[in-house]
Amino acid sequence: MTVGEVDRVEQTAVPSWREVVRVPGVLPILLATALSTWGDYVARLAVASVVFTRTHSPLATATTLAVSYVPTILGSTLLSPLADRFHHRSVLAVMALVRALLVVVLIAAVDTVAPLPLLLGAMALLQLAGGPAASASRVMWVELVPDRRQFVRVMGLSELLDQTNQAVGLALGAVFIALVGVPTSLLLDLLTFLVVAAVVLAVVPRGSPRVDDEHHGGAFGRLLVGVRTVRHDTVLARLTLLSLAAVLGIVAPEAAAIAYARGGPGGGLLMAAPIAGAALGIVVVSRWAPQVAHRRLVPMALLMPVPLLFTAFTPPYAVVWGLWFVSGCLQAFMLPLQTSFAVLSPPARRATIFGLVGALSVGLTGAVYLLVGWLTEVTTAPAAVTMAAVVGLGATVLLAGTWPRQRILDAVTEAFDGAP
Numbered sequence: 001m002t003v004g005e006v007d008r009v010e011q012t013a014v015p016s017w018r019e020v021v022r023v024p025g026v027l028p029i030l031l032a033t034a035l036s037t038w039g040d041y042v043a044r045l046a047v048a049s050v051v052f053t054r055t056h057s058p059l060a061t062a063t064t065l066a067v068s069y070v071p072t073i074l075g076s077t078l079l080s081p082l083a084d085r086f087h088h089r090s091v092l093a094v095m096a097l098v099r100a101l102l103v104v105v106l107i108a109a110v111d112t113v114a115p116l117p118l119l120l121g122a123m124a125l126l127q128l129a130g131g132p133a134a135s136a137s138r139v140m141w142v143e144l145v146p147d148r149r150q151f152v153r154v155m156g157l158s159e160l161l162d163q164t165n166q167a168v169g170l171a172l173g174a175v176f177i178a179l180v181g182v183p184t185s186l187l188l189d190l191l192t193f194l195v196v197a198a199v200v201l202a203v204v205p206r207g208s209p210r211v212d213d214e215h216h217g218g219a220f221g222r223l224l225v226g227v228r229t230v231r232h233d234t235v236l237a238r239l240t241l242l243s244l245a246a247v248l249g250i251v252a253p254e255a256a257a258i259a260y261a262r263g264g265p266g267g268g269l270l271m272a273a274p275i276a277g278a279a280l281g282i283v284v285v286s287r288w289a290p291q292v293a294h295r296r297l298v299p300m301a302l303l304m305p306v307p308l309l310f311t312a313f314t315p316p317y318a319v320v321w322g323l324w325f326v327s328g329c330l331q332a333f334m335l336p337l338q339t340s341f342a343v344l345s346p347p348a349r350r351a352t353i354f355g356l357v358g359a360l361s362v363g364l365t366g367a368v369y370l371l372v373g374w375l376t377e378v379t380t381a382p383a384a385v386t387m388a389a390v391v392g393l394g395a396t397v398l399l400a401g402t403w404p405r406q407r408i409l410d411a412v413t414e415a416f417d418g419a420p
Contacts, residue, residue, distance in 0.1 A: 014289050020153045025144055025203040030158065032192075032199040033137075034165045036096075039192030041169025043103065046182045046189075047123050050110055079128070080135035080355020081222035084348060088143065089204040091136040091351075093197045095129050100193035102126045107186045134358065135351040140204060142342050142350065148290070148416035155339045156286025163279045226352035229345075234404055235411045239341045240357050242301055242399055243334065247364045248392030249305035250274070250331055252385045253324045255372035260381035266317050273321045277328020285332040290416040293336035294409055298400050300333035305396070308389035311382045340408075343415045 021027045082091055105122045108114070141158070145151040176185040230236045253274050261267035285293060307323040307330075315323070345353045368388065375384035 014287055015147075015150050015153055017153060017157055020145070020150045020157065023145055023147075023150060023154070025205075026154055028199050028203050029140075029144075030161060032196045033158070034161060034168075035192040036196050037162065037165040038169040038172050039189035041166065042173040042176055042185050043106065043123075043126070043189040045173035046110075046177055046185045047106065047119060049177055050119065050182055051116060054116065078223075079132040080358075081226075081352045082132045082136075084139075084222060084351045087207050088136040088139040088351070089200060089206060091132055092140065092200045092204070095133040095136070096193045096197035096200065099126055099129050099133070100190050100197070102129065103186055103190040103193065107183050107190070110182050110186065131355060131358075132351070135354040138342055138354045139350045142347075143207070144204065148343060151343070152290055152293075152336070152339050152416075153286055155342075156282050156335055159335055160279055160282045160286075163275055163282070166275075222349070222352050223356065226349055226356050229349055230353060230356065233344075235344055235408050236341065236353070238399065238404060238408065239337055239344075240360070242298075242396065243337055243341075243357070244360060244364055245392055245395035245399060246301060246304065246331070246334065247361060247368055248388045248395070249308060249327065251365050251368040252372050252388035252392075253308065253327065255369045256376050256381040256385045259376045260320065260385075261317070270317065270321060270324060273324035274328030274331065277325040278331045279328075281329035281332025282335055284329075285335050288336070290336060290340065290412050291409060293333075294340065294412050297333045297336055298396075298403055298405070300330050301396050302393070302400055304330035304333065305389040305393040308385055309393075311389075312386040314380075314382045340412050340415070344411055 021030070102122055102125050106119065106126070109119045109122055141151065141154060145154050172188075173185065176188060230240055254271050257270035258267035261270055288296070304327055307327040310323050311320060341357070342350070342354070372384045372388055375387060379387075
């Protein structure tokens, strides 16, 4: 059988989105997640609006947006083991209620004109509590959708909705703040967390956490076990390294877009280009069978930074938009990478491993933002994007040269054809 024939045989096994949303619990959780994402962005814009109104300082306003990075990293690394120690249903519901209480604190801080450190502290705690919730959510999807081909489609739909919900959340935030003010806007965020808790308790099956016989020493012991698991597992280690190498090409256009447009309205359009491309790419890649996607994963990762290299020639905005859109389409290789990583992680350590890798990704994302910003200051925006693309491409080439293709393909085939 030829490769093309194998592709066609595997392709017939890919379920439709209509089929996967009929899986019990999938549709209500997707809708609740959308509400939660909207509420998060409303809250971020609301707090940033309060800070700017009080200080009239762009730096202070930017600090309120940046304050989410460190708590997210800490929450992912230090608190994600909670989703292994306790069942993901309990973690998701409790964290949603905790975050709802923290929004109440935010509303009180805004109403009483509390000091800005208190306001930022409540926002930081809100992001901190999101760490274990994010890891528990990934564990929940793996458990909730035992059919691995349906799982791939659910993850594709989830990623696509996430891209859309970010834009909707920003738009809603701006509209709500303008129409009803900050305190009432924050109430939306409060309500979304209550809805999430109710939906999780209603549709996620009860269960017990997986037992990890190798775990010793509390949360820190779980973290060490998670580090050792990724380091000694060739497949998980390579998937992790490839995802980190891709961060340079993914982040650089967004970090340099405003400077490329010299602060004009074109900056927002340039920032949207890779996001729009990624959305289209997810639609296409999510239709591929897992084995097909993994045969194309490394070639897509290698091609992803290439369009960014042409930014060095400072082409017109329309051309740059097209180049960054194509790069965004190729970013969709992250979908099969992430779904396979989720399935291949040991069940008793999934949340801890998700938290560790997520923290690395968020930390590197912040570092690349700073690096590209600095390079833009000392050179130009086109040069900064090009240099980031060159480094990212070089790292990917090194990984591709020693990529254990057959070993990863065998692991993926076994995982997606077997039980969860």
